[in-house]
Amino acid sequence: MELKEYADVVHRCFRCGYCKFTYDFSYRGFNCPLYSTRRLESCSPGGLMWLIRASLMEREIAWSDRLTDILYSCTMCRNCVQQCRFSFNHKLVGIFEAARERVIEAGSVPPKVNHFLTAIHGYGNPYKLLRQDRGSWAEGTGIRLYREGDDFLYYVGCVGSYDSTGQRAARALGEVLLKSGLAFGILGSQETCDGNEVNTLGEKGLFEVLKQQNVQTFQNMHVAKIVTLSPHSYNALLNHYPGGFEVFHYTQLLRDLIKGGQLHPSRPFPERVTYHDPCFLARYNQEYEAPREVIRSIPGIELVEMDRNRENAFCCGGGSANFYTDVLGGGRDRPSVARVHEAYSTGATVLAVSCPICLTMLEDAVKTAGLEGQLRVKDVSEIVRESL
Numbered sequence: 001m002e003l004k005e006y007a008d009v010v011h012r013c014f015r016c017g018y019c020k021f022t023y024d025f026s027y028r029g030f031n032c033p034l035y036s037t038r039r040l041e042s043c044s045p046g047g048l049m050w051l052i053r054a055s056l057m058e059r060e061i062a063w064s065d066r067l068t069d070i071l072y073s074c075t076m077c078r079n080c081v082q083q084c085r086f087s088f089n090h091k092l093v094g095i096f097e098a099a100r101e102r103v104i105e106a107g108s109v110p111p112k113v114n115h116f117l118t119a120i121h122g123y124g125n126p127y128k129l130l131r132q133d134r135g136s137w138a139e140g141t142g143i144r145l146y147r148e149g150d151d152f153l154y155y156v157g158c159v160g161s162y163d164s165t166g167q168r169a170a171r172a173l174g175e176v177l178l179k180s181g182l183a184f185g186i187l188g189s190q191e192t193c194d195g196n197e198v199n200t201l202g203e204k205g206l207f208e209v210l211k212q213q214n215v216q217t218f219q220n221m222h223v224a225k226i227v228t229l230s231p232h233s234y235n236a237l238l239n240h241y242p243g244g245f246e247v248f249h250y251t252q253l254l255r256d257l258i259k260g261g262q263l264h265p266s267r268p269f270p271e272r273v274t275y276h277d278p279c280f281l282a283r284y285n286q287e288y289e290a291p292r293e294v295i296r297s298i299p300g301i302e303l304v305e306m307d308r309n310r311e312n313a314f315c316c317g318g319g320s321a322n323f324y325t326d327v328l329g330g331g332r333d334r335p336s337v338a339r340v341h342e343a344y345s346t347g348a349t350v351l352a353v354s355c356p357i358c359l360t361m362l363e364d365a366v367k368t369a370g371l372e373g374q375l376r377v378k379d380v381s382e383i384v385r386e387s388l
């Protein structure tokens, strides 16, 4: 939708501020990562809408670098969509995306965002690393390239392919899938960025290019089922690609394999574990239970919940490319640091995640928070591998 089509929503929002909190306010703090980091009304969902109205819609104030910074600091976590009590709530993130489209057209994105988009345009990944090295993480693991007729294509994504921490999760999942006996393979150098972050940044043209490249590859190889490491890939492929294939997040597949008896986690993992819901699996796609079922299936684990969980989970701060760009910033007050303190306060010794971006963000935050040796961050795939 174009920005002008959101005019009614911008007027009907009366800045009540429900969207800044969890649903029942039982948690004392704020749940919009943008507002909780900046603590300015202009950096709340309602305030941001007023800024968009006054600048991009009504032209009452001039667009500025400061407004661009606020607009791109939103992590698109959908807490505001979840918590706003009004019928237009589902349109909230769309307004921010439409505003970003305008800013992209005007060529005034923040330099860090521009760098991110330029890298993906040129290299198919935000790290400016070689396409032919995209599958190098799998060397020596026994994980092979996809062959027509395989049960599943394993879509890894940029973080799992290139980031050293993300690669840890990519290998763990690959090794678990190997033990299940499934026939699967990766695309290696034929995979390109799924474009989920590009889409939320408002660069619709580049998103279309990435989507078409991936879809063409899937079609050429007659791919019928895809399992993704990242919830970001899952969201893009499930909701923004044209279909013709089934898409699963890996926790959904592992749950089914465990239930079907193809995987037997039997070695005890005697830890108190708390689980962090990633926005693009949880609030975007309402998958709250599959990761928890996998965790509960492992002997020895005591699963405890943080105050903010499921629909009320607090974003790690990495969404909408903030993992790469860090436009949101925040130093020691950043959302990821608040989140690891919250996890630690449950008495958990392990913070489980099911997203390579959350894994990297929260592991860094454990160091910033001085919790090394007291709280370990692990991907669910790593926990399952240890239990097999």
Ligand code: SF4
Pocket: 012, 013, 014, 015, 016, 017, 018, 019, 020, 045, 046, 080, 083, 084, 085, 086, 092
């Ligand atoms: S977006 Fe919804 S909850 Fe937030 S201030 Fe506006 S009306 Fe209130």
Ligand code: SF4
Pocket: 019, 031, 032, 033, 034, 035, 044, 045, 048, 073, 074, 075, 076, 077, 078, 079, 080, 081, 093
């Ligand atoms: S999407 Fe998340 S970060 Fe952005 S305004 Fe809404 S609650 Fe805040």
